[in-house]
Amino acid sequence: xxxxxxxxxxxxxxxxxxxxxxxxxxxxxxxxxxxxxxxxxxxxxxxxxxxxxxxxxxxxxxxxxxxxxxxxxxxxxxxxxxxxxxxxxxxxxxxxxxxxxxxxxxxxxxxxxxxxxxxxxxxxxxxxxxxxxxxxxxxxxxxxxxxxxxxxxxxxxxxxxxxxxxxxxxxxxxxxxxxxxxxxxxxxxxxxxxxxxxxxxxxxxxxxxxxxxxxxxxxxxxxxxxxxxxxxxxxxxxxxxxxxxxxxxxxxxxxxxxxxxxxxxxxxxxxxxxxxxxxxxxxxxxxxxxxxxxxxxxxxxxxxxxxxxxxxxxxxxxxxxxxxxxxxxxxxxxxxxxxxxxxxxxxxxxxxxxxxxxxxxxxxxxxxxxxxxxxxxxxxxxxxxxxxxxxxxxxxxxxxxxxxxx
Amino acid sequence: xxxxxxxxxxxxxxxxxxxxxxxxxxxxxxxxxxxxxxxxxxxxxxxxxxxxxxxxxxxxxxxxxxxxxxxxxxxxxxxxxxxxxxxxxxxxxxxxxxxxxxxxxxxxxxxxxxxxxxxxxxxxxxxxxxxxxxxxxxxxxxxxxxxxxxxxxxxxxxxxxxxxxxxxxxxxxxxxxxxxxxxxxxxxxxxxxxxxxxxxxxxxxxxxxxxxxxxxxxxxxxxxxxxxxxxxxxxxxxxxxxxxxxxxxxxxxxxxxxxxxxxxxxxxxxxxxxxxxxxxxxxxxxxxxxxxxxxxxxxxxxxxxxxxxxxxxxxxxxxxxxxxxxxxxxxxxxxxxxxxxxxxxxxxxxxxxxxxxxxxxxxxxxxxxxxxxxxxxxxxxxxxxxxxxxxxxxxxxxxxxxxxxx
Numbered sequence: 001x002x003x004x005x006x007x008x009x010x011x012x013x014x015x016x017x018x019x020x021x022x023x024x025x026x027x028x029x030x031x032x033x034x035x036x037x038x039x040x041x042x043x044x045x046x047x048x049x050x051x052x053x054x055x056x057x058x059x060x061x062x063x064x065x066x067x068x069x070x071x072x073x074x075x076x077x078x079x080x081x082x083x084x085x086x087x088x089x090x091x092x093x094x095x096x097x098x099x100x101x102x103x104x105x106x107x108x109x110x111x112x113x114x115x116x117x118x119x120x121x122x123x124x125x126x127x128x129x130x131x132x133x134x135x136x137x138x139x140x141x142x143x144x145x146x147x148x149x150x151x152x153x154x155x156x157x158x159x160x161x162x163x164x165x166x167x168x169x170x171x172x173x174x175x176x177x178x179x180x181x182x183x184x185x186x187x188x189x190x191x192x193x194x195x196x197x198x199x200x201x202x203x204x205x206x207x208x209x210x211x212x213x214x215x216x217x218x219x220x221x222x223x224x225x226x227x228x229x230x231x232x233x234x235x236x237x238x239x240x241x242x243x244x245x246x247x248x249x250x251x252x253x254x255x256x257x258x259x260x261x262x263x264x265x266x267x268x269x270x271x272x273x274x275x276x277x278x279x280x281x282x283x284x285x286x287x288x289x290x291x292x293x294x295x296x297x298x299x300x301x302x303x304x305x306x307x308x309x310x311x312x313x314x315x316x317x318x319x320x321x322x323x324x325x326x327x328x329x330x331x332x333x334x335x336x337x338x339x340x341x342x343x344x345x346x347x348x349x350x351x352x353x354x355x356x357x358x359x360x361x362x363x364x365x366x367x368x369x370x371x372x373x374x375x376x377x378x379x380x381x382x383x384x385x386x387x388x389x390x391x392x393x394x395x396x397x398x399x400x401x402x403x404x405x406x
Numbered sequence: 407x408x409x410x411x412x413x414x415x416x417x418x419x420x421x422x423x424x425x426x427x428x429x430x431x432x433x434x435x436x437x438x439x440x441x442x443x444x445x446x447x448x449x450x451x452x453x454x455x456x457x458x459x460x461x462x463x464x465x466x467x468x469x470x471x472x473x474x475x476x477x478x479x480x481x482x483x484x485x486x487x488x489x490x491x492x493x494x495x496x497x498x499x500x501x502x503x504x505x506x507x508x509x510x511x512x513x514x515x516x517x518x519x520x521x522x523x524x525x526x527x528x529x530x531x532x533x534x535x536x537x538x539x540x541x542x543x544x545x546x547x548x549x550x551x552x553x554x555x556x557x558x559x560x561x562x563x564x565x566x567x568x569x570x571x572x573x574x575x576x577x578x579x580x581x582x583x584x585x586x587x588x589x590x591x592x593x594x595x596x597x598x599x600x601x602x603x604x605x606x607x608x609x610x611x612x613x614x615x616x617x618x619x620x621x622x623x624x625x626x627x628x629x630x631x632x633x634x635x636x637x638x639x640x641x642x643x644x645x646x647x648x649x650x651x652x653x654x655x656x657x658x659x660x661x662x663x664x665x666x667x668x669x670x671x672x673x674x675x676x677x678x679x680x681x682x683x684x685x686x687x688x689x690x691x692x693x694x695x696x697x698x699x700x701x702x703x704x705x706x707x708x709x710x711x712x713x714x715x716x717x718x719x720x721x722x723x724x725x726x727x728x729x730x731x732x733x734x735x736x737x738x739x740x741x742x743x744x745x746x747x748x749x750x751x752x753x754x755x756x757x758x759x760x761x762x763x764x765x766x767x768x769x770x771x772x773x774x775x776x777x778x779x780x781x782x783x784x785x786x787x788x789x790x791x792x793x794x795x796x797x798x799x800x801x802x803x804x805x806x807x808x809x810x811x812x
Contacts, residue, residue: 118565123648144646149589150580154648155561155655159524159738160613169614171733174556174685183555185685207566207657208575234733240550242529242560243649246733249561251613279580279591327577327640327652332565 003390004090008102011042011089015396018089019389021082022257022398023048023067023222026108035065035111039085040257040398044102048085054097055088067114067258071202071221072333078202078221082262110165110256114200116158117334119252120324121196121228123152124315126272128343131355136236148276151315151323153337156228157249161336164255164400168229170377171250175233188231190360191375191404194341195298195308195351195383196226199317200258201335208328213287216318217261219331225255225296225383225400226338232354232374254336255383255400263395267293267387271316281326282319290318292387294397296342298351299382300375303366308342308351310385377406409796410496414508417448417495421802424495425795427488428663428804429454429473429628432514441471441517445491446663446804450508454491460503461494473520473664477608477627478739484608484627488668516571516662520606522564523740525658526730527602527634529558530721532678534749537761542642554682557721557729559743562634563655567742570661570806574635576783577656581639594637596766597781597810600747601704601714601757601789602632605723606664607741614734619693622724623667625737631661631702631789631806632744638760638780660742661789661806669801673699673793677722687732688725696724700803702748702791704757706781709772714748714757716791783812 006018016022018041026038026045038045049063061070061081070081088094123129126143129152133142146152170191176183202221205211211219228248235247271284271291284290294310320337341351350356353374357363360373375381382401389395412424422428424447432444432451444451455469467476467487476487494500529535532549535558539548552558576597582589608627611617617625634654641653677690677697690696700716726743747757756762759780763769766779781787788807795801 118563146580146582146589146643146646149582150644152644152648152651154651155563157524157561157735158564159741160735162613169734172616173733174552176552176555183552183685185687207568210578231733237552238556238558239647239649240552241645241649242558243645243647245558245560246729246735249730249735250733279589281591323652324655327579327637327656328575329563329566329652329655335565 003393004086006041006089007092007095008041008044008089014042015386015394016040016042017393018086019393020259020263020395021085022259023113024256024258025066025111025113027111028103028108037062037064037067038108040105041089041102043105045105045108046098047101047103050101051088051098054101055094057084068333071114071200072204074203075218078260082260110163112161112163113256113258115334116161116336117332119156119158119161120153120337121156121340122315122320122338123340124313124320125341125343126314127312127345128341128351128355131343131350135354135359148274149279151320153320153324154243156252160249161252161254164253164402166253166402167405168251168402169405171231171234171246173231173234173246174237176237183237188234189374190232192230192232192353193298193381194228194230195296195306196228196338196341197294197310198224198226198254198336198338200224201331202333204333205325205331207330210328211321211325211331213284213318213322216290216321219321220261220317222258222260223264224258225385225397227253227381227383227400227402228338229253253400253402255398257398259395259397263389264292264387266390267395269293269311272312272314274314281322284316284319290316294385294387296351296383296385300366300372301368301380305364306348306350306356308349309344310342312344313339313342375404377404379404409799410492412447412495413498413501414447414450414495420448421792421800422446422448423799424492425799426665426669426801427491428665429519430662430664431472431517431519433517434509434514443468443470443473444514446511447495447508449511451511451514452504453507453509456507457494457504460507461500463490474739477520477606478610480609481624484666488666516569518567518569518660519662519664521740522567522742523738525562525564525567526559526743527562527746528721528726528744529746530719530726531746531749532720533718533751534747534757534761537749537756541760541765554680555685557726559726559730560649562658566655567658567660570659570808572659572808573811574657574659574808575811577637577640577652579637579640579652580643582643589643594640595780596638598636598638598759599704599787600634600636601702601712602634602744602747603700603716604630604632604660604742604744606630607737608739610739611731611737613736616734617727617731617737619690619724619728622696622727625727626667626723628664628666629670630664631791631803633659633787633789633806633808634744635659659806659808661804663804665801665803669795670698670793672796673801675699675717678718678720680720687728690722690725696722698793700791700793702757702789705788706772706778707786711770712754712756712762714755715750716748718750719745719748781810783810785810
């Protein structure tokens with residue numbers, strides 16, 4: 001099937017053509033304070049609720065102040081709504097009615113597009129986990145014995161998931177270097193990023209009923225970018241034995257656009273070979289592969305510092321979702337699970353400063369002449385990503401960005 | 407001030423007299439399926455919204471299907487609503503109008519009383535943490551170096567917090583005993599309980615602004631009982647390095663009644679002496695003490711197996727709340743944080759089977775002639791608690807109960 005072309009000509013050559021159509025929530029000056037669902041087309045945002053009414057196909061799911069009702073509606077409805085949006089944006093007959101409903105991206109404010117239910121963060125990059133093991137536990141096996149048997153994850157704080165652009169206040173907390181006798185209290189000295197990919201759950205599941213690998217598509221609506229800000233000194237002191245807590249819970253930033261899973265069909269790739277036989281519930285050989293060829297890019301104050309390849313992740317999102325529910329835990333609309341830091345095998349493909357600077361031993365030299373071991377106040381970090389779309393197109397994710405404030 | 411007496415005479419001698427007045431959410435046969443806020447008085451449930459209308463003091467906060475609007479309203483409103491309820495139940499003039507609004511407890515169904523935002527579980531009993539350290543890491547110091555410097559905690563799954571009475575499905579997962587070469591998959595063989603006390607956050611806080619110790623009362627609405635069901639074999643294999651995940655996330659049960667903090671004034675006690683100087687933000691000497699003298703009781707199939715004393719907890723709920731927010735993390739209405747397993751110094755005051763049976767080495771002998779290392783299918787666990795109230799009264803918490811199903 002040939003990808004249809006939009007009557008909005010410039011959109012066709014953009015990473016936000018009708019092959020993408022990511023969803024977000026915006027406010028704009030024409031109706032101040034009123035949150036609306038928007039769909040990004042080129043450098044415009046289509047007011048989706050108004051478009052539905054203009055097309056004579058009113059949908060309460062699009063006429064909402066968050067994506068939650070649409071998320072809850074499930075896969076058949078997602079397909080229907082995406083088909084309708086494609087029709088409206090490609091058929092000439094809709095052009096006149098819809099043109100006034102396209103707002104320039106620069107004139108809207110983007111918000112957190114859904115209410116986050118539970119937030120889970122995984123740890124699925126073998127390169128990242130190995131680097132962290134070497135840095136934090138030198139002399140022992142870098143990967144813990146469980147790492148290749150199960151996708152390690154933990155629950156994060158959903159109340160502090162914020163949209164891209166929200167300033168990140170440098171957190172205070174207890175820090176104790178190995179040489180210190182007692183901990184001290186103050187602002188973190190080792191503020192870091194984690195470049196991750198997030199998966200947004202739409203359709204809920206029933207408690208006691210695991211979601212098997214083949215049902216990934218039924219439950220996951222789409223994909224966004226995540227920066228899981230981390231205070232390494234706070235985390236290092238607190239995390240034994242119950243895991244990260246305040247070293248993470250001060251802020252987790254997400255990109256404002258949720259790229260539909262349907263837009264990523266051409267990005268699907270086989271995951272890397274696994275050298276440990278997975279237990280049957282995690283065995284994805286023979287089923288649909290859910291590796292995804294997303295090319296991430298991390299910029300610090302405008303300078304590119306890393307290009308993490310998502311296709312290198314050891315565990316896929318489908319395996320993570322299955323593992324998450326195999327004990328009977330239910331899913332709710334708005335659950336968000338993130339991949340864990342995306343780090344590739346090369347030094348310049350690592351997704352966190354602790355790896356890029358090897359725990360501060362090799363500071364990054366920035367083109368402006370400064371160096372960084374960890375983040376300084378006023379530093380701005382931006383993560384972007386693209387994926388292959390149909391017929392040579394590119395699927396854009398937009399960006400997740402945040403500036404550190406004291 | 408003398409505690410007023412209710413015109414509902416039997417309530418005055420009950421742990422649910424007007425000195426208590428816990429809030430819950432119920433449905434009953436007179437309006438099937440309609441969730442309403444109820445206040446427990448003796449062995450009755452007052453339909454609180456109907457009572458407000460009958461008293462000519464309509465309150466949308468009481469006329470709701472969950473406690474969330476009341477929780478969000480904040481301390482001054484909580485005080486006002488509690489005063490109104492006390493007035494209605496003690497002044498003879500309200501007797502005729504309110505009597506028909508008292509439903510026998512046995513005739514109502516109780517529900518999860520609020521929507522849980524973030525759920526955090528702490529680890530605040532020195533006896534529990536010491537026992538676990540001795541069992542799981544024999545030969546090393548039982549407490550990790552951070553334990554007496556900060557209240558260790560982690561985020562749990564709020565989507566699987568369920569009300570008392572919900573059956574608990576024995577979770578499946580990966581288990582690996584130290585002697586096994588590889589993990590196996592199947593139902594947990596080491597299903598356990600954790601007897602805990604939960605604190606319900608009402609008034610939210612602003613991101614970036616820590617909630618200091620003296621503001622505990624502003625944010626915390628009330629207290630409930632928690633059973634943090636745990637699959638010890640799943641937890642033991644998964645928890646390094648990011649903490650408990652599937653070993654906990656299958657179910658967390660809470661009691662249906664939220665006892666207002668105001669009802670616990672007479673239960674406040676000084677916490678145990680700390681042998682490590684707390685950092686200033688956690689130092690509660692000189693302020694209001696928030697130790698609480700709650701006497702818990704754990705029954706397995708009707709037989710009492712433990713009497714955990716909450717007054718023995720090393721860290722108080724006020725310290726936990728302050729720690730939780732010291733990095734700038736915000737609170738939302740409906741946040742729930744639990745104390746961690748309550749274990750006292752004596753063997754028969756331990757709040758988890760792993761401690762009571764010393765990891766299965768000394769199985770419990772039940773009066774029915776059976777023994778237990780961990781829970782079997784059809785086992786029912788019930789946790790209850792009482793606290794001292796004014797003038798020799800007792801404050802009841804009701805119970806959190808759950809039966810294990812295969």
